[in-house]
Amino acid sequence: MKYDTENANVMKRKKIVAGNWKMNLNYAEAMALTDAIAGRMNENQETEVIVSPPFLFLHEVASQLKDKAMISVAAQNCSDKNSGAFTGEVSPPMIASIGVDYVIIGHSERRKYFYEDNLLLAEKVKGALRNSLLPVYCCGETLEQRNSGKHVNVVKQQIEEGLFHLDKMQMEECVIAYEPVWAIGTGVNATPQQAQEMHAMIRKLISGKYGEKTAESISILYGGSVTPANAEELFNCKDVDGGLVGGASLKADDFLRIIDAMEKVLSRE
Numbered sequence: 001m002k003y004d005t006e007n008a009n010v011m012k013r014k015k016i017v018a019g020n021w022k023m024n025l026n027y028a029e030a031m032a033l034t035d036a037i038a039g040r041m042n043e044n045q046e047t048e049v050i051v052s053p054p055f056l057f058l059h060e061v062a063s064q065l066k067d068k069a070m071i072s073v074a075a076q077n078c079s080d081k082n083s084g085a086f087t088g089e090v091s092p093p094m095i096a097s098i099g100v101d102y103v104i105i106g107h108s109e110r111r112k113y114f115y116e117d118n119l120l121l122a123e124k125v126k127g128a129l130r131n132s133l134l135p136v137y138c139c140g141e142t143l144e145q146r147n148s149g150k151h152v153n154v155v156k157q158q159i160e161e162g163l164f165h166l167d168k169m170q171m172e173e174c175v176i177a178y179e180p181v182w183a184i185g186t187g188v189n190a191t192p193q194q195a196q197e198m199h200a201m202i203r204k205l206i207s208g209k210y211g212e213k214t215a216e217s218i219s220i221l222y223g224g225s226v227t228p229a230n231a232e233e234l235f236n237c238k239d240v241d242g243g244l245v246g247g248a249s250l251k252a253d254d255f256l257r258i259i260d261a262m263e264k265v266l267s268r269e
């Protein structure tokens with residue numbers, strides 16, 4: 001559901017469960033997973049589901065899901081440029097041209113292994129929005145940064161440098177994913193208290209720059225070892241609007257149970 005800033009009291013912000021497949025699955029496995037998820041989408045479901053396959057399978061997954069309600073597709077990355085001599089890169093207009101809606105930008109693995117910094121990511125966010133792709137902008141601190149008490153400042157800087165060049169309307173198109181690096185793929189998720197504290201901090205930061213209505217309209221997802229066992233308590237937090245799920249999104253049953261957890265939380269609201 002698109003948030004309506006004129007009717008901030010009646011519209012709810014989007015609740016999202018997104019699966020980040022990373023560099024996993026071969027072609028047959030990716031298509032089987034797409035089938036299994038699509039076949040069990042519920043017409044009445046309120047949760048928006050996003051799947052994020054590797055580039056190679058993006059077109060076919062997007063075609064397969066084209067007519068399905070409440071399920072969208074995201075690329076895992078994009079170039080900051082529109083076109084040109086950049087061997088191996090994939091640009092936002094290319095991604096948009098095959099019916100993809102979202103692009104994950106600034107995942108900690110991109111930051112760590114491909115040296116992507118906030119300034120480059122700001123360019124990618126701009127490029128995505130220029131081409132009507134909705135950014136899922138990731139932020140999050142390392143264990144060392146948390147242990148030395150720097151986590152709030154690190155995440156603040158990631159948000160400010162990566163997103164605060166946007167105008168209000170552009171900002172409202174973004175989804176944010178808070179993913180503490182120490183929780184990604186480790187089996188150690190942030191506690192609901194830790195997640196809520198960081199999500200509230202991010203929302204407050206956005207409110208300070210863009211106003212409360214904009215801040216209230218933005219979905220902030222938690223990522224890092226989300227499983228069927230912990231999803232409900234994480235999604236129960238006031239400022240946690242869903243999850244960006246890695247490992248558990250590769251098994252249809254687990255991913256569907258995480259979607260069910262969000263549906264359960266929504267049914268109580």
Ligand code: PGA
Nearest residue numbers: 184185224225245246247
């Ligand atoms: P994980 O990954 O669920 O396997 O921890 C989350 C992510 O990196 O988005």
